Amino acid sequence: MERRKKIMRWSLVALGTLFLLSIPSLGEAAGEALGPGDVVKQFIHLDALGAFYLIILGFLGGLISGFIGSGGAFVLTPGMMSLGAPAAIAVASNMCHKFPKSMVGAYKRYKYGQLDLKLGLFMAISAVIGVQVGIYVQKFIFAKWGAAGSNLYVSVAFVTILTIVGLYMLFDARKAIRAKSEDTTSRLAERIKRLSIPPMINFNVANTRVSFWIIVPLGLATGMLAATIAVGGFIGVPGMIYVLGVPPIMASATELVVAFLMGLTGTVTWALSGFVDIRMVLLMLAGSLIGVQLGAVGTTYVKEYMIKLVMATIMLIVSISRGIAIPTYLHQLGILQLDQGTIKLLNNTSFIIMCFALATGGVIVLGNMWKRKRELEAQDTVVAVGLNKT
């Protein structure tokens, strides 16, 4: 018993030390490879249309975040850049927008009893360390093949991971729909629960007991993906569901803790150099703080598998969007020949499809909430009529 405690203590100390060492360059965890030319500190002029655009993007991103635990970053950063913001400002402002949004979302979902704070902290701390590994890989690729090689790597990672995980989740959700059950159970998670490599950690809210050596690699993978494609949740949430056996609603709520810690540490590192445009942050928050709470309420209306369905749909549409961007990078690497008009068309199409992914997710969430509301109202009417008759 004493030996187990000792192992646990030393594991936590090692994790804590690595976490502290990882913080200083966390601000680079953006998903976009920033070259020296991209780090420009120039604040854009914001007009009413631009402000409205940011509020709407924020609302949709918030709605999806509140529901599936992450998302939005893949649209918000390019969205700000399309208004003319330099890459570094867009990345920094996205980070600064992420932590208050996730904080409010996590608080709401904690109140609904869906959040395992302990699991969230373990995942978040290891994700922060994972970001460093991701940055290291990115830098290695950047040094070897330049910006186009780095972008190509990001896009290929995006398309491969999102297509595989997205399709798996979609089929899994379909299985639950066909069986007319709340959700499916993960066989892999059942097997992993039987692995008892010390230290073992109890998670009371998630009602599971998993080895430290399973959670930490999962958190690392989440962080690595966050550093590569800016949306770590696309690995974190499916990982918690299929590897740890956590219910989808709890996994998506717990992911908000990861987003909060990464957003906060990332904000501090960027803000120390003065790259955060607080005006864009607050405009996005104006929409996303409403969206994130609406998304959180939405999780109490739907069946468990809906989280998988929404996440899979968004992941698959986003992977198409990034797939469209691949020929541009092949052109930059000299592998393919394209004219400037085609490159511009491909880039614009890619961004529009990303916005479409977010909007589709929003429609599914709101549509299902509305449908459930109508069902409940109909039930209430039947009960009221029945009572009147008696």
Place this chain on the structure above:
Amino acid sequence: MKKSNQIRPVRQAILWGIISLVAYLALFLNQEFVTHYFAQGGVFAIAVVLTAMAFSFIHGAFASYLLETLGIRPLKKGVH
């Protein structure tokens, strides 16, 4: 959403809506001043984090009351 007889916090929604609007106006009417200092970095990083925190509290409270006023409330608690 289903119980229409629940009290709707209309007053709180209006009050926090006004506070939120005032906070937004205060910042945007002085946007040059604010961005000038926040862009300096260093200790101003604390101001950036605190501003984001303050707005998340103010505007978050407004958003919460707004949704409740519109009758959007959680249906079931806990994981089922």
